[in-house]
Amino acid sequence: MAAAQDAAAPQDTWEYLTAALLPGAAKQILDLWGADGWELVQVVVNPNDPEQLVAYFKRALPA
Template sequence: MRHQPREGYEMPKWEYFITPLPVHTPGQILNNWGAKGWELVQIVQHEQGGSVAYMKRQIVEDAS
């Protein structure tokens, strides 16, 4: 059974972004993206070394 949203409620829409994280400055990279409205979803470390961050931010549609 699918959940039906309340009448008049619109589900939020998201855009996603994946970025590599440098070993020496991951916090700086994440803070820069956070200042632009991106939220961290997950960090994945690769077997070959290095990490990538999965980011998302809500798409705000103009109501006009």
């Protein structure tokens, strides 16, 4: 029986970005970063300012 060759699947390399979501402008901010290829990962409350939301984005780096 021939040994199966182990072909490593290419893995994506990511870059990350955080952005404050300003009240009344969240959609525009999300649309802007999304149009530039950034994928929204999570939105969290800023621990230093509970009234501020922070968006975390990622996008794949070119191979």
